[in-house]
Amino acid sequence: MKKHNFSAGPCILPKEVLKKASEAVINFNGLDLSLIEISHRSADFVAVMEHAKDLVLELLDLKDKGYSALFLQGGASLEFLMVPYNLLPENGKATYIDTGTWSSKAIKEAKLLGNVEVIASSKESNYSYIPKNYEIPSDATYVHCTSNNTIFGTQMKEFPKTDKLLVCDMSSDIFSRQLDFSQFDLIYAGAQKNMGPAGTTLVVIKDEILGKTGRKIPSMLDYQVHISKESMFNTPPVFPVYVSMLTLEWLKSLGGIAGIEKVNEAKANLLYAEIDSNPLFQGVANKEDRSFMNVTFTLTDDSKKEQFDSMWKAVGISGINGHRSVGGYRASIYNAMPIESVQVLVDVMKAL
Structure with missing residues (x-):
């Protein structure tokens, strides 16, 4: 019987992507070696990583616009901490829009590092709507929002208009609809909702916003380190990156x-x-x-x-x-x- 997979995540993937991925696990690029046993420093896998990052920027129309694409680990949950580490000065203020479970978790992590203000929330109605008509404080360093709320079934149709840095968790609707992605200074998304298997996290970041907090950032949490090492600072999640690349190729082929x-x-x-x-x-x-x-x-x-x-x-x-x-x-x-x-x-x- 055909299965109809409505799972919230890990997500459904195109059948042609699953077929290509399964073949690569047995014999990748005619090497008579598995994708998951070759060196991540080999030319074969470096080409995968570079192509995946290029596809991200191409599909988001951010190529040659001063953005870097990264494939990291730790899920969106680690980004909850990495974002304030990299963007929030010790005496700065981060502002958050609370629209669900994941945004509330992001708020909790950010509070470990500095001053956080929740400028809007729909918690009182069990997150059944997206807050509107909120004000962004003039002393805010960045505004954080969550584009789609997997658990509660809400989605932002409009995003904050601000001269502050705009950060968005797009884990569950990345690549699903046309937006002006250049309005965002940083986008992150766990792959397992709409892009690939669990194990890698996509981060798209405007290069010029980094290195301005005055913080000493641990190497694994420093976006500049990962950019300088081209997502290869440590051994990357080879299989999830490859499957994400295949999914992005599939998406490109559909227009x-x-x-x-x-x-x-x-x-x-x-x-x-x-x-x-x-x-x-x-x-x-x-x-x-x-x-x-x-x-x-x-x-x-x-x-x-x-x-x-x-x-x-x-x-x-x-x-x-x-x-x-x-x-x-x-x-x-x-x-x-x-x-x-x-x-x-x-x-x-x-x-x-």
Whole structure:
């Protein structure tokens, strides 16, 4: 039976990417050696790393604009600490917009290093909306936001307009929609939501903003060290970087971000239309802030839960249970999710 993978992460990946990746694990580039046993300093893998970084900047339209792309480790969770280490002076102020679990974790880490002000939050409503109409303090060094909130199913449609440094955690919607990425000074994203397997983290950073905090930064936490060593300061996560490269090649072949955005809009509109028209279901997030990556919804009649669960399991749907913080259901429809799988879910909802 075909499986329809709605998992929030690790994410669904294109089948052609999985096929190429599996072949590389056995025999990479005709070397009769596995990708995961060759030297990361070899010409074969250095070419992978360079191509992956070039694809990132090309797809984000940041090539030759003073940005560096890095593939690091530690997930977005380590970036919660690396960002203030590299951007926040000891007497500076960092400002954060609290829109969910991951932004609240980022706030917690930043507070270990300096003065942090939460300028907006939707915590009081269990993060069901994106805060608006907030003010950014004149003494802020940077503003941190989270573009998409995987657990709660909300997504920022507009970003802060500011002359301060703008930092964004894009872990769960990177490469999914067209944006002016040059408005951001630093973007980071764990690969496992929309780009590749767990194990690497993408960081895209404007070079000129670094080295201005006056801090002594541990080498592994210093972006300038990683840039100078071309993401090779320590042994990189070879397999996740390679699979991310393949996924970026796949995305480019579809017409890049502009091409996949149309597909993502069609998938989200199909599913939200059913949620809004079917009296047995209701959405969790405010309509104007709904995510096109993570669709959260609940049953209006809990007595139907057992029946609904058995129905979606019977057709091969996987990974649709909601996070414990929200309950109900969460359909993650990342770039590689085909619209046919979304239609299968909609058909089950109609049949309930």
